[in-house]
Amino acid sequence: MGHAANINFYEAGNKGIMSWLITLDHKRIGLMYFITTMMSLCIGGIFALLVRLELMFPGQQFFDPNTYNRLFTLHGAVMVFWFIIPAIPGALGNFFLPLMIGAKDVAFPRLNLLSYYLLLLGMAINLYGILHGPGADTGWTFYTPYSIKTGAAVVSMVVGVFFMGFASILTGLNFIVTVHTLRCPGLTWFRLPLFVWAIYSTSILQVLATPVIGITLILLTLERTLGIGFFDPKLGGDPVLFQHFFWFYSHPAVYIMILPAMGIISEVIPTMSQKTIFGYRAIAYSSLGLGLVSFLVWGHHMFTSGQSELANFVFSLLTMATAVPSAIKMFNWVATMYKGSISLATPMLYAIGFLFTFGIGGITGIMLGVLSADMHFHDTYFVVAHFHYVMMGGAAIALFSGIFYWFPKMLGRMYNEFLGKLSFWFFIVGFNVTFLAQFVAGLNGMPRRYHDYDSVYAGWNLISTVGSWGIALGILMIIINVVYSSFKGPKAPANPWKGKTLEWAAESPPVLENFEKTPTVTSGPYDYGLKA
Amino acid sequence: MLSLSLNFLPSASVSGDKFMLYFTTIFIIGTILFVGTLGVGIYFAFKYKRKSDNDETPYIPHNYLVEFLSVFGISVWVAIFFIWGWRDYKDFISPKMDEYEINVIGQQWNWQIQYANGKTFTNELIVPVDRHIHLAMTSKDVLHSFFIPEFRVKMDTIPGQYTSLRFTPNKVGTYTIYCAEYCGTSHSKMIGKVYVLSQKDFQDWLDGVYQGELAQETKPSNQDSGNGMTLVEAGEHLYRSKTCYTCHTTNGDTLIGPSFKGLFGSEVELIGGTKILADENYIRESLMDPMKKVVKGFSPTMPTYRGMLTDTEINQIVAFIKAKR
Structure with missing residues (x-):
């Protein structure tokens, strides 16, 4: 410390709010994404709590059916489009991708800032529809022809999502170019940290898949406003076509959410175990493989839509094939822990929690991919529980792991370990109580998106609602920990976990252009342990 | 409890x-x-828990x-x-031999269940045990999904086309129908009942002499559009009143369009050489969009009936054409 180049990025350059709002620094943009997406998580979480409150007992409790339908729609739309899709690439990807490849910034810093503002613009348009209009009641999937006929504010929802889609495309493009062009000397493709591989695979999906939903939502808007018949059979359209278009994006979008999460886990487990990753290439290739196959399985959302037998055969086969690369990753993470020196600090607890919940999400995913079983499970709470195990128990848990893992680097201070561990136990217990109960309700035939349900499902719904409070307390503790430790936490060393990837070679927090002199890489990213 | x-x-x-x-x-x-x-x-995680900051780990x-x-x-x-x-x-x-066919129309927010004898019930499906049942389903407005949890089967109903749901009940009893595809305000109230009767009771019920408990619950609804006619009779009535007979015979002779005799379930060759199966959806499409799939050897002259036939009337015409197979 001391000489001018050593001043961290918070202190360097201009100060004040404007220096953040018009910054081109990837770290500041990453932190703005972080704050924005964590606020989105809270908003989406409040909708979720209200939904669970209504479902606590059979019959109408607090909300009439129309209000309830808006609540679950907003819960889904906010969590998907405001939180999970932008959170990991936008916040952690932005902050750490350049650091991990030894670059000063992303390839296109201005485009990076534009992406952030497009996200905000999309959110603002959504908010307008929510606050000044009738809200949306279509579910986050906007299925036609209901979304054409309903009186709710569908247009403001889909136009907002259209802009957020552009934010996603531009971020993906930026990261692809960054990884190709800005790697520091010696950083070959197979020396890239697995988080970088994961973000790279994700970016390809964002660039290729997102335009499809953009166009689809424009078609939906044209149909609603001008009455052009794309999807409504009364106007000569085909309602099932919408589902094909929608899932052609929204299935890859599932991997836009989960691949970066897997990338985080691939960082946390080797470092916290001080062991080299087991099967580096298998994990890297399976990220690309999952990305590719994710384009070819959209039809498994439509097994009961009357699509042809052949389509169902192919989609079911490919869906079940994705179990193989996913299982490879699971085995590799567990094998990495073998004979390690395992620290059970908060990031590692969340990573082990990820293995647990994502394992359940994966195995129930296979059950759903089976055609005969899906005839029963489709559109029941079994599906709801499954995708929460993948989205929340996969993507969100990994995000929390990453937040604690990289907190010292981002803020230059340590988080509170006790509160971190406590948040984990509240979250993981609450989560499993909430969604295991929903598996049981779904197995016994409770359909999803129900404002009211038969009393035979009452017990499991009550348990699920009580569990949701555990999740809320866990997330509240994470937020308190992050906010408190940002200001009051003890100063963090540059490398608290003894990590070997490049971000740990930078100061905590990093200096303005990350490294005082461009690093040179001479070995792989996880060279822990004694080579025999 | x-x-x-x-x-x-x-x-x-x-x-x-x-x-x-x-x-x-x-x-x-x-x-x-x-x-x-x-x-x-x-x-x-327990066995290899960190003991000191200088633990040595192997490189694997x-x-x-x-x-x-x-x-x-x-x-x-x-x-x-x-x-x-x-x-x-x-x-x-897969279609089975000797299926019992019933039509289902989903609408916000109930199920119209229509039997070959022309009777229509709301939210109540009566079926015989140990028979293969085939529901030919469509929707009047938005997507719905016909779901019977006890049978572990469901299928979406889609406006403007037919979908099929097949099952073989094997226990007499009363079961639930849910709508599984979100359809708006009263989605969770779109609930019906399936009554599985013994084969003898079912025949009695069809003949109107069944005395069991169910008889009171299955009153014909007000929208009983069959006017006492079976579906096939109502279809034949439409065949005359809509003057289908000017182009389509029922005895195998060819006029301006193909004859209905033996049509249903046969493979027809279209202009351009594609061969397709003449099923419920093909007939519906030919009524709504007659220019889309024109049979080889005929000129594309049929007018569209889009907006002129209700879903019930389409069901009746399909039943009539089926009867001529």
Whole structure:
């Protein structure tokens, strides 16, 4: 410390709010994404709590059916489009991708800032529809022809999502170019940290898949406003076509959410175990493989839509094939822990929690991919529980792991370990109580998106609602920990976990252009342990 | 008293029994796999817990044998369940010999269930036990999904086209119909009942002499558009009143369009050489969009009936054409 180049990025350059709002620094943009997406998580979480409150007992409790339908729609739309899709690439990807490849910034810093503002613009348009209009009641999937006929504010929802889609495309493009062009000397493709591989695979999906939903939502808007018949059979359209278009994006979008999460886990487990990753290439290739196959399985959302037998055969086969690369990753993470020196600090607890919940999400995913079983499970709470195990128990848990893992680097201070561990136990217990109960309700035939349900499902719904409070307390503790430790936490060393990837070679927090002199890489990213 | 039983939904159809066997198997094997993998992980977390900051760890970047065996094992496991699931599914969707056909129309927010004798019921489906049932379904407005949890089957209903739901009830009793595809305000109130009767009771019910408890509950609804006619009779009536007979005969002679004799279920060759099966959806499409699939050897002159026929009337015409096969 001391000489001018050593001043961290918070202190360097201009100060004040404007220096953040018009910054081109990837770290500041990453932190703005972080704050924005964590606020989105809270908003989406409040909708979720209200939904669970209504479902606590059979019959109408607090909300009439129309209000309830808006609540679950907003819960889904906010969590998907405001939180999970932008959170990991936008916040952690932005902050750490350049650091991990030894670059000063992303390839296109201005485009990076534009992406952030497009996200905000999309959110603002959504908010307008929510606050000044009738809200949306279509579910986050906007299925036609209901979304054409309903009186709710569908247009403001889909136009907002259209802009957020552009934010996603531009971020993906930026990261692809960054990884190709800005790697520091010696950083070959197979020396890239697995988080970088994961973000790279994700970016390809964002660039290729997102335009499809953009166009689809424009078609939906044209149909609603001008009455052009794309999807409504009364106007000569085909309602099932919408589902094909929608899932052609929204299935890859599932991997836009989960691949970066897997990338985080691939960082946390080797470092916290001080062991080299087991099967580096298998994990890297399976990220690309999952990305590719994710384009070819959209039809498994439509097994009961009357699509042809052949389509169902192919989609079911490919869906079940994705179990193989996913299982490879699971085995590799567990094998990495073998004979390690395992620290059970908060990031590692969340990573082990990820293995647990994502394992359940994966195995129930296979059950759903089976055609005969899906005839029963489709559109029941079994599906709801499954995708929460993948989205929340996969993507969100990994995000929390990453937040604690990289907190010292981002803020230059340590988080509170006790509160971190406590948040984990509240979250993981609450989560499993909430969604295991929903598996049981779904197995016994409770359909999803129900404002009211038969009393035979009452017990499991009550348990699920009580569990949701555990999740809320866990997330509240994470937020308190992050906010408190940002200001009051003890100063963090540059490398608290003894990590070997490049971000740990930078100061905590990093200096303005990350490294005082461009690093040179001479070995792989996880060279822990004694080579025999 | 709240029920916290894990599996309280009985099975009452052939598909239901298959599902239970399948699910039990995949659940047990999935649990073993999950507990095995996670158990090892949690065991490692305790066994190799950090003892000091200077612990030495070995360098194990890969082990091809372990990796190959795990990929191979998972692939075999997945392949077995895929094939099993496909076979059960194939059995579920395939048309059976001697099916009992019933029409279903979904609408916000009830089910119209229409029998060959022209009777229509709201939210009440009466079927005989141990018979293959085929529901030819459509929707009046938005998507719905006809779901009978006890039978472990569902299928979406889609405006403007037919979808099929097939099942074989194997236990007499009363079961539930849910709408499983979100359809708006009263989605969760779009509930009906299935009454599975013994074959004799079902025949009595059809003949109007069934004295069981169900008889009071299944009153014909007000929208009984059959006017006492069976579906085929109503279809024949439409065939005359809409003057279909000026172009389509029922005796095999060819006028301006193909004859209805032997049409249903046959393979027809279209202009351009494509061959398709003449099923419910083909007939519906030819009424709504006659220029889309013109049979080879005929000129495209048929006018559209879009907006001129209700879903019920289409069902009646389909039944009439079916009867001429």
